[in-house]
Amino acid sequence: MFPNTTEQARDRKREDEVSNRRRNSLLPIRSHIPRTILLHVKLLYCTRTVHEMEKTLAELRFLHRYQLQHLGPSARILALGLSSRKNLCINPSVVSAAENRDSVDAACRKLTASWVRSLAVENLNIPTCSFFEDYEKAASNAVLPPGVYTLQDLRAFGKEKGWCPYFLARHMVQFSNVVVYSYQYLLDPKVAGIILKEMQRESVVVFDEAHNIDNVCIEALSVSVRSQTLEGATRNLNKMSHEIERAIVLKGMYGLGWYETKGKLLKVQAKRLIPQCIRAPWGGFKATDAGRLRAEYNRLVEGLAQRGNLPNTWLSNPALPDDILKEAVPGNIRRAEHFLSVLRRLVQYLKGRLQTENVEKEGPVTFVASINAQVGIDQKVLRFCYDRLHSLMMTLEITDTDEFLHIQTICDFATLVGTYTRGISIIIEPFDERMPNIPDPLSCHDASLAIKPVFERFQTVVITSGTLSPIDLYPRLLNFNPVVSRSFTMSLTRDCICPMVLTRGSDQLPVSTKYDMRTDEGVERNYGRLLLEMVSIVPDGIEIMQHKLVFIETEDVVETTLALDNYRKACDCGRGAVFFSVARGKVAEGIDFDRHYGRLVIMFGVPFQYTLSRILIARLEYLRETFQIKEGDFLTFDALRQAAQCVGRVIRSKADYGMMIFADKRYSRHDKRSKLPGWILSHLHDAHLNLSTDMAMHIAREVFYGRWPNHMIRVAVVVRKPYCHKNTWRRWAMAVLGRSNGVAPRHWECDPHWGSSWVDGSGWSKLFKFRFRRMIPPDDLQANPKGNGVVPQ
Incomplete structure (x- = not known):
């Protein structure tokens, strides 16, 4: 064992001895050094990009095969990667028409929303997702067999079974031994609110390549509001108000039936005169029963956080879980028209604040007091803006959520401003020579706000990277006291x-x-x-x-x-x-x-x-x-x-x-x-x-x-088959590597896994590939187009 491997083993043993209590660790490890964390119950491995997620799962698959070979079936585990719909969707109609992640999410909701599926039962012309329907029909039988699944594996498995891989992965997270996903699933409150409740406290959380984890935490609680955002929010409010005003009043209609109004089919069930409206999947609105309105009113009275305002397919509140109000929604925003009026006043206020000639910086307390004094919106109403908007969107049964991103951004801004009194600030710049559009950002300065729920919820959190230097600064930035804080030295076989x-x-x-x-x-x-x-x-x-x-x-x-x-x-x-x-x-x-x-x-x-x-x-x-x-x-x-x-x-x-x-x-x-x-x-x-x-x-x-050429020759991995005499190999090596000094490789090593290898030639600094055609299938051959490769016959 290398010295650094022995040192890591001792530290892991010490960490295991104290793992029964809450432990947070900092481990700067070079990226090419293996990281092995003891699996207590579940390993939540967080990466920055999808590419790193796939690479991590590929390495885990190689390790899992080795365990199965030596330990047998008892070493079976279930490991999978979890990503957005954009990376997992296999529905051709959604993937081909979508441009970005938001459009993919909206297209998926148009096919999988509960009200869309209920209408499709009686009207076969309404499109749905066959993969999601088959997944729902499979019910408890929709499971993944043990193994390691990359995103590509999940898509292939979904196509084979006819199941939606996104919802299948979401369902299997609670049964998996290892889950690999991005930082946002734990640090972004809007995403973490959906995933965290399925995780046990004993789970081990690993943040890999976490040298910039403080920036990720800050971005999770920051909002940028531009003039284009405010204009788009105004259009969203006009559209929602227009559709509410078009509510259909049905008089004297009883029973269930289909009616044609303005060229659109409307499914109506009315037993008394009620003005109602919900959004139909084809873009119009239809009347609905009084039960839906009464249910929404009860949610608003009893509290959205207690009753649950949105299904798991929607993003959660942008505030941290402990900061969400668990009480009744204020009475002045319970009715839809009153709530839209509040948002109009807020948007107009922000437009006026952007029309300034000086740079302005305010704290959240001063900013909220200014809003209350000028437009009459208090702090409690601001805190409920995000939940109230999504409750309204669910009541209207809006599926094309990508068209309402601007008003959602404004409600994010309002909720965060009304929730936090420290660690954030509002900065208004009238000009910026680097950007054509002037932002009105809500900037978070305290990275510990976003990561604090992770430390409180999970027993063991490990932060590791190759660039955690100086290591003593990270506990101060994230405001925690690590139990283990070590920097491992690297032992390399050569000066590479x-x-x-x-x-x-x-x-x-x-x-x-x-x-x-x-x-x-x-x-x-x-x-x-x-x-x-x-x-x-x-x-x-x-x-x-x-x-x-x-x-x-x-x-x-x-x-x-x-x-x-x-x-x-x-x-x-x-x-x-x-x-x-x-x-x-x-x-x-x-x-x-x-x-x-x-x-x-x-x-x-x-x-x-x-x-x-x-x-x-x-x-x-x-x-x-x-x-x-x-x-x-x-x-x-x-x-x-x-x-x-x-x-x-x-x-x-x-x-x-x-x-x-x-x-x-x-x-x-x-x-x-x-x-x-x-x-x-x-x-x-x-x-x-x-x-x-x-x-x-x-x-x-x-x-x-x-x-380096001499080093490469000494450690060159060349497959020398038993029936091939070593002098034959030396002649081939002399012909290619020894042209400048007549020196052949002085050391040979056999590689048990690969049938070919790269050898760097001394004096020529070229890479050549040695291989046997009789031992390796021709399909694996990737000859150099320049003709520099040597293939023994």
Whole structure:
């Protein structure tokens, strides 16, 4: 065992001894080191992206197969991933017509809502979801057999059985041993309110790659209101008011029947004169019985939180569970027309507040007092806005919820403002040179608000990442006392990473992205020359090319995904490529550039936040006053953890290797460099500090052409079959790897799992694939299009 493995085992044993009490842990572990947490009852594994979720489940499947092989059927578990409808829906009519997550949710509700299904029983022309209907018919028989299911596996299983994989996964969460999903399922109150009630207190919660968990907590309780949001909310209110006014008054009609009004079929059941309205699935409204209105009125009187205002398919209250009022709804918003009048006054008030020429910052208490004084809306009414809106939408049986997102955002804003008196602020900016639209944000500054229910509900919570540095700052940001707080050292079989700090160009001019230096022509020229020189010598894993394709990350997700796919194709075919990404962006946070997809990462500058941002200034002020965290310490900590996350994209396993260049003179300062993770500092030698471009080029040539090729030869994993003489292998290796110095690989290792392997050639820095056609099916062969591969006959 490696020393770090033994150390982790001792810490896990100590953590298990105290696991009967509530325990929260911080564990900075490099991303390619296995993380094994003892399963008490249920493991809730939280990741940041869907890609990481799939990768986690794939690794768990490999481990599960090993357990079944050695322990037998007793080692069977049920593990699955849970994601949104967009990633699990298999209904062609929903997937093909949907553009985003909200539209997928709305299209699903149009087919699966209870009132839609009840009407479809008597009117076969009303469309429904066959997958959901078959899932409902299966009832208790709709279960998943033991195993590990990725999102793709769930979709395939759903198509095979004819069941909806989204609702099946939701149902099987309570029976699963391991559940993998995103942070929002625990930290976002609107989503956590649906999922948390199905989890036992003894469950073990793991937040993986949690270096920015404080930002996720803040985003969960923050709302951005723009002028477009207010205009859209006005349209939503007009539409709802118009449909309510069109309520059909049926006189003297008894019994049940179908009637045609304004070209629409209406199903009516009336035993006395009642003005009523609900929304039909085809877009119109119809009359309904008095029982529905009486039931809604009872919910409002007794309290929505006590009786339950919405089914589990709807999002919950944006406030935390303990902060939701469990009492009757105020009388002035019980009637629909009165409630819409309150929302109109609130929207008009927000429109007036946006028409300002100065930056305004208010606390929630002052803001609520201003609303009450000008438009007559008190704090209690604001707290009930979100629940009252969704109760009205359910009574009207609205299914196209994506059209009412604007008014839902306003109600989120009102509920949070009326609920919390500390930790948030309202910032109104009349102008912002970075954005064309001026937001009116409700900004949360206290990350402990969102994660506090997780600590209180679950017995064991583990926060782990490769960039939890400095580790003592996270308990202060999240306001908890960890029982175990350890940083593990990394033991590698070879020197596979080479970090460097570049402070000046070849002309000895300092390089930095500081505000007073970023526009200097000398800095731009040295940065460009550094990139061009490195491109000319760094291999992409296949071969060396003098010119490489360039791909750039943009704000468009589709465009960025296409650029990333083409980047990988360029590396696979031997052309090579350069990918420009943005720190704190989607690529830098969740995309792995393992193997030949990433051999060098250059960090241009220090990724500080925009220090003139009013939101950041307000948060720094709150951290200083509440947690005694200095502004400079937090800004440096935040920038260095992002830089470490960016450079860590190229090292994803112990078999990988890559170079990292921190191109900014500020990295040479001890206060900046010391906040980098230990796995980087342990390889950052004094000889690699304060370098110029030509010195970095010399080190890069030495590493890529000297040190790493020799290392790769010594640890090269080559399958040598028993019937093949070793001299035959040596001749093949000499023909390919020994062209420059006539030296063949000096060490051979057999791989029991793979029939082929990559070998890096000394002096040529090329990757070649050795394999036997007689032992491996031809379908598995992926020959290099350039013809660099050697296939023994």
